[in-house]
Amino acid sequence: PDSLPKSLLVIGSGAIGIEFASFYSALGVDVTVVEVQNRILPVEDEEISKLAHVAFVKQGLTIHTGATVEQLRNTAHGVSARLRTANGIATEIAVERVIMAVGITGNVEGLGLEEQGVRIDRGHIVVDEWCRAGAPGLYAIGDVVGPPWLAHKAMREGVLCVEKITGVEGVRPLNPANVPGCTYCTPQIASLGLTERAARESAHELRIGRYPYAANGKAIALGETEGLVKTIFDAKTGALLGAHMIGAEVTELIQGFAIGKTLETTEAELMATIFPHPTLSEMMHESVLDAFGRALHV
Structure with a gap:
């Protein structure tokens, strides 16, 4: 139209x-x-x-x-x-x-995939950790292999797939728990790892931190005071299990937690990290501190 x-x-x-x-x-x-x-x-x-x-x-x-x-x-x-x-x-x-907008289904019909030994599950090609699709020399990546349906996840799959084929040393399979998800709406939404419900169902003892946009100087200066940064930790090990954010520019901020989670950081390293001021990223630090009863600016 x-x-x-x-x-x-x-x-x-x-x-x-x-x-x-x-x-x-x-x-x-x-x-x-x-x-x-x-x-x-x-x-x-x-x-x-x-x-x-x-x-x-x-x-x-x-x-x-x-x-x-x-x-x-x-x-x-x-x-x-x-x-x-x-x-x-x-x-x-x-x-x-x-x-x-009820989901994505792979365009897999009429390609003869099943005859080659490829398994299709609910409209998606089933692959192993190296994106091998069950037939010799056949690999699949991206939306066609299922959620999360994200461009950056597909790109990483493409890289690790080709590196594995060409014999690059030290290639690691993709860990879905380390793939950040971003929703480009207003307010923006970004997340990583386990939700609070999923973490509790996994029998973790949790420490959860929250920090509101309304308490952040940069957010106030921007006129963006609606939002929240939420972090979820394993209370016993200090491992970062999940991060969930809503508000201005959280699709940019989430990468900080993605790096930390990929490096298997704990609350100790995150609390010791110096965040610049004045920034929105300070809310990430405060949320971590809050999970352990040490928030500074509340």
């Missing part, structure tokens, strides 16, 4: 759905988001999801969680959608456009 729609329905509230929803809402489009799970951004930490939900509603988005789209019907003016909300009530909404 050569013009913006007045209204838009986004089905699915993962990173892709939320990015489109946030983008179009910022341009003045009336956006409705429908998510079958009981919260938006279901792979993110629950605390971050709740903060994002509040921020998006404040911006004017209409969000239905625990809801399904039962029917889409073309009309003379766009699309009529029948929704089933969380309380079981059916309702009809009319929108000009619909974006289906």
Whole structure:
């Protein structure tokens, strides 16, 4: 289309759905988001999801969680959608456009992959730690091998795959726990490693730190006081298990935690690290300190 729609329905509230929803809402489009799970951004930490939900509603988005789209019907003016909300009530909404953002499936049909011994699982090629796809000389990387569906994850897979093929020494398999995830919406969202729920389910004793944007001088100067940096540590070993952030420029900040986690850092090294002032990155330091009862600027 050569013009913006007045209204838009986004089905699915993962990173892709939320990015489109946030983008179009910022341009003045009336956006409705429908998510079958009981919260938006279901792979993110629950605390971050709740903060994002509040921020998006404040911006004017209409969000239905625990809801399904039962029917889409073309009309003379766009699309009529029948929704089933969380309380079981059916309702009809009319929108000009619909974006289906419920996941990614590999384009693997009709290629004869199964005949070569390649296994397909829910639309994705199954590979080993070196991206070998189960047939001699056949490798697969990126979205076609499954989540996380991220460009930087695909790039790393491509590098390690080729290095393994060419015999480069010291090649390491990709560790999904060290892949940062970024959602480019407003406010930005970034995460790494285990969520709080996943960490607790892994029987870890946890130390959790939080630091709000509202307490950071640089955030105040920028007028970006909505946000949070959350860090999760193993209480016994001090290992960084996860980091979860929402707010201005967190997609840039998360790499600091990614480096630390890749180097298997503990809370001791992070607390001893000098963070420059005044910066947003100071919130990362304060969150780590807070996890161990040592926050300085609260």
